[in-house]
Amino acid sequence: MSEEKQFKREGGGFVGNPLIPKPTTSSGLEVPKVLEQQDNRDEAPLPGEYPFTRGIFADGYRGRLWTFRQYSGFGSAEDTNKRFKWLLDQGQTGLSVALDLPTQCGYDPVHPVAEPEVGKVGVSISNLSEMEVLFDGIDLSNISTSFTINGTAAIIYAMYLACADKLGVPRAKLTGTIQNDILKEYVARGTWIFPVKPSMRLTSDVLIYAGEQSPRFNAISVAGAHVRDAGSTAVEELGYTLANGLAYVEELKQRGGDIEKLAQRLSFFFYVHMDFFEEICKFRAARRLWAKLLKDRYGITNEKSLRLRFGVVCGGSSLVAPQPQNNIVRVAVETMAAVLGGAQSIFTCAYDEAFQIPTERSAEIALRTQQIIAFESGISKTVDPLGGSHYVEDLTDKMEAEALKVLDEIDEYGGVIKAIEEGYIQGKIATRALERKKKIDSGETVVVGQNWFRRENQENEHGETFSLDPDTASRVTEKYHALKSKRDDALVTESLQRLQQAAITDSENVMPFLVDCCHAYATVGEMVETLTEVWGEFEEPLGL
Amino acid sequence: MLKNKRILVAKPGLDGHDSGAKVIALALRDAGADVIYTGLRKTPDYIARIAIDEDVDAVGLSILSGSHVALLQQTRDSLREMGAEDMVVFVGGTIPPQDVDTLKKGGAAAVFTSDMTIDDTLEEVRSLLV
Numbered sequence: 001m002s003e004e005k006q007f008k009r010e011g012g013g014f015v016g017n018p019l020i021p022k023p024t025t026s027s028g029l030e031v032p033k034v035l036e037q038q039d040n041r042d043e044a045p046l047p048g049e050y051p052f053t054r055g056i057f058a059d060g061y062r063g064r065l066w067t068f069r070q071y072s073g074f075g076s077a078e079d080t081n082k083r084f085k086w087l088l089d090q091g092q093t094g095l096s097v098a099l100d101l102p103t104q105c106g107y108d109p110v111h112p113v114a115e116p117e118v119g120k121v122g123v124s125i126s127n128l129s130e131m132e133v134l135f136d137g138i139d140l141s142n143i144s145t146s147f148t149i150n151g152t153a154a155i156i157y158a159m160y161l162a163c164a165d166k167l168g169v170p171r172a173k174l175t176g177t178i179q180n181d182i183l184k185e186y187v188a189r190g191t192w193i194f195p196v197k198p199s200m201r202l203t204s205d206v207l208i209y210a211g212e213q214s215p216r217f218n219a220i221s222v223a224g225a226h227v228r229d230a231g232s233t234a235v236e237e238l239g240y241t242l243a244n245g246l247a248y249v250e251e252l253k254q255r256g257g258d259i260e261k262l263a264q265r266l267s268f269f270f271y272v273h274m275d276f277f278e279e280i281c282k283f284r285a286a287r288r289l290w291a292k293l294l295k296d297r298y299g300i301t302n303e304k305s306l307r308l309r310f311g312v313v314c315g316g317s318s319l320v321a322p323q324p325q326n327n328i329v330r331v332a333v334e335t336m337a338a339v340l341g342g343a344q345s346i347f348t349c350a351y352d353e354a355f356q357i358p359t360e361r362s363a364e365i366a367l368r369t370q371q372i373i374a375f376e377s378g379i380s381k382t383v384d385p386l387g388g389s390h391y392v393e394d395l396t397d398k399m400e401a402e403a404l405k406v407l408d409e410i411d412e413y414g415g416v417i418k419a420i421e422e423g424y425i426q427g428k429i430a431t432r433a434l435e436r437k438k439k440i441d442s443g444e445t446v447v448v449g450q451n452w453f454r455r456e457n458q459e460n461e462h463g464e465t466f467s468l469d470p471d472t473a474s475r476v477t478e479k480y481h482a483l484k485s486k487r488d489d490a491l492v493t494e495s496l497q498r499l500q501q502a503a504i505t506d507s508e509n510v511m512p513f514l515v516d517c518c519h520a521y522a523t524v525g526e527m528v529e530t531l532t533e534v535w536g537e538f539e540e541p542l543g544l
Numbered sequence: 545m546l547k548n549k550r551i552l553v554a555k556p557g558l559d560g561h562d563s564g565a566k567v568i569a570l571a572l573r574d575a576g577a578d579v580i581y582t583g584l585r586k587t588p589d590y591i592a593r594i595a596i597d598e599d600v601d602a603v604g605l606s607i608l609s610g611s612h613v614a615l616l617q618q619t620r621d622s623l624r625e626m627g628a629e630d631m632v633v634f635v636g637g638t639i640p641p642q643d644v645d646t647l648k649k650g651g652a653a654a655v656f657t658s659d660m661t662i663d664d665t666l667e668e669v670r671s672l673l674v
Contacts, residue, residue, distance in 0.1 A: 357610065
């Protein structure tokens with residue numbers, strides 16, 4: 001660990017002032033006092049021009065503002081449907097579905113391990129009838145919907161298609177995103193089900209099928225946010241995420257997919273932490289590096305395929321429980337970084353997410369934060385206003401170079417899949433998380449209200465509490481039993497058998513079979529079990 | 545300071561956020577303890593069984609999904625059924641302040657949240673095991 005300054009600690013926090021911030025970024029890159037004009041720098045291409053450092057669109061946010069997309073979901077489908085309608089009434093422009101852990105891990109709500117988790121961190125959706133309730137009264141042809149779903153992404157996407165079919169919405173009109181990024185689940189988020197290789201097959205089955213069926217829908221969102229949340233630096237977040245992105249492109253290529261076309265449907269999801277300029281430069285570097293990698297390694301020249309589109313989450317692990325209202329300010333700073341970095345969609349965390357599911361009130365403040373930045377601050381009026389800043393351009397170069405080192409390191413190890421199966425990346429992230437924690441503990445990293453600037457009695461400032469209806473699990477379970485008693489069991493069995501045959505046949509795409517299962521009202525748990533019988537389960541490497 | 549102590553760090557339930565569990569596991573190990581980490585998605589029965597088979601001095605449950613009250617209860621029940629009702633169990637994670645007392649009454653010897661320092665956490669674990 002780095003040399004620590006010794007600060008005086010009293011009671012719960014440090015006393016005095018932290019004085020001089022260390023002149024490095026949060027990833028440890030040196031920050032110059034001032035940068036002069038650098039003669040060797042090429043003129044940067046304009047926004048909308050390869051390699052898209054300054055943005056993927058020539059007209060930036062003047063053509064279209066980013067999507068306000070608040071992650072939301074809890075309890076039953078009825079509860080979440082109500083919250084969705086409320087959010088849309090408040091001016092939210094896209095839906096983002098939070099699913100509960102049983103749905104994410106492939107267990108039906110009646111499974112013994114599912115019971116304490118039903119409806120807790122998201123909404124319980126065990127079958128198509130629940131999804132029909134979730135979107136009741138919402139026009140799916142007119143709103144983009146994002147699902148944070150990975151282990152069961154193929155199933156939830158199949159269910160969304162089936163739901164659109166039922167509602168008479170043409171599949172081609174659907175817009176939105178499923179996260180469908182299984183690699184980072186093994187590394188940081190933990191909702192994996194199958195081993196890595198069949199999971200990669202499933203992911204590309206989704207991508208290929210989605211390319212045909214719902215070409216405006218992003219069938220993957222390669223996510224670095226969770227890797228960052230788990231402890232990695234901004235540089236590693238960028239490196240690991242692009243490495244995962246390349247692994248998906250490679251898998252698609254192996255399976256005969258048209259990568260030039262499919263690359264247009266790849267999207268990314270990053271984190272925004274508090275180091276303002278480092279975050280902005282991370283996004284600029286991400287666009288440039290991704291475009292170059294696809295062009296140089298895969299010979300892709302169609303500019304549409306080279307544009308890295310990304311959403312962000314502001315908040316997450318940068319939010320803390322002590323003095324929670326301070327989190328509103330953190331989210332505002334992060335949102336500005338996201339806008340100056342050119343994000344396509346932004347999710348702002350509510351200030352109370354460090355300790356509970358947001359209340360309606362805190363969720364509203366989070367949405368208002370985006371609206372204030374969008375409509376009052378004026379920072380989105382010109383495209384890439386920081387382009388040409390000596391510091392920003394220099395830091396963008398450095399972020400790109402450092403992220404490339406991370407990519408090279410993984411290549412040297414033997415690729416992402418090997419590094420994940422053997423727990424290499426997981427181990428690195430855990431070590432980083434401990435380093436980050438020690439820096440906060442020592443006072444070197446300042447977290448206002450937590451380690452510095454604490455006050456007496458600040459423990460009692462958590463405000464309004466969120467409480468979930470204690471009968472949620474029993475209401476959901478009741479509906480589940482009712483569904484099972486009225487569906488056509490023969491049809492369910494037959495569709496599951498056909499799914500299993502497709503899973504056994506490596507050259508088959510399982511997606512149409514999953515859609516049939518959903519139409520038959522097979523449950524998530526049944527579909528997962530059917531696939532697990534063929535593919536087995538991932539074995540987690542446990543070395544620390 | 546935790547030499548010769550055996551501690552099981554466990555992830556009950558379906559929550560996949562293991563960063564906190566791993567940080568604590570690494571910190572306990574650095575402090576001299578013999579640490580066993582269960583990995584994700586373990587049932588309370590499994591955790592109790594491992595705790596007994598491995599003859600640990602304490603079990604740390606890491607839960608960020610909001611299911612901490614139920615999962616602590618189930619783990620305590622499993623431990624009791626297996627004859628280890630005196631096992632020291634501590635809980636860490638995203639715990640709303642109003643739940644801390646509930647957990648303590650439900651058999652948590654200590655409750656740790658992310659704003660506590662590692663040193664304070666280790667000190668409290670040590671004091672539970674003297």
